[in-house]
Amino acid sequence: TWSVTDDCGNTATLVQTINVVDTTAPTFTVPADVTIECDQDANDLTLTGDVTDEADNCDAGLEATYSDAVADGNCANESVITRTWSVTDDCGNTATLVQTINVVDTTAPTFTVPADVTIECDQDANDLTLTGDVTDEADNCDAGLEATYSDAVADGNCANESVITRTWSVTDDCGNTATLVQTIN
Numbered sequence: 001t002w003s004v005t006d007d008c009g010n011t012a013t014l015v016q017t018i019n020v021v022d023t024t025a026p027t028f029t030v031p032a033d034v035t036i037e038c039d040q041d042a043n044d045l046t047l048t049g050d051v052t053d054e055a056d057n058c059d060a061g062l063e064a065t066y067s068d069a070v071a072d073g074n075c076a077n078e079s080v081i082t083r084t085w086s087v088t089d090d091c092g093n094t095a096t097l098v099q100t101i102n103v104v105d106t107t108a109p110t111f112t113v114p115a116d117v118t119i120e121c122d123q124d125a126n127d128l129t130l131t132g133d134v135t136d137e138a139d140n141c142d143a144g145l146e147a148t149y150s151d152a153v154a155d156g157n158c159a160n161e162s163v164i165t166r167t168w169s170v171t172d173d174c175g176n177t178a179t180l181v182q183t184i185n
Helices: none
Strands: 002-005 011-014 027-029 034-037 052-055 065-072 079-088 094-104 110-112 135-138 148-155 162-171 177-184
Touching: 027 079, 027 094, 110 162, 110 177
Parallel strands: 034 094
Antiparallel strands: 002 011, 027 052, 065 079, 079 094, 110 135, 148 162, 162 177
16 A cells, blocks of 8 residues: 655555465476386386475475386386476476486396216217206396207217317396306216
């Protein structure tokens, strides 16, 4: 309310309305794009990052939230997560930024190769009960792994002897391969 009074006490009064509004969206820094392994938890913000520097011209105590959209990656265990971060102030002004989380499988499986073995020339080198089979096949993201092998045969010291170099391999669904060698005399 504005008032003006002259020297004789005559007063004129007028009213001005001042609307105080909050139309400015908050600001924040979105986490950097990140790549994690398929056995890591994409909801673990210590791995994927959290927003920082939340600020607003009128509000304090802002809390960022996110929602994820997941797309298939290059193989069964990979994906691309588009994480949309939002911060909203008390007046409904929202800031939105996007982070990309690439979920990959770059870790090769592991296994234990059979020990080197010596068999007689009349025994079947393809009989895994004699020569041994791999054990402990494991992978960070795949189950049901199956080991395969290929043999390279070299001549031994006489006509009935040979040295078989058996190369064992285990490959996960994303093409990561572990290879170990067994020698069969």
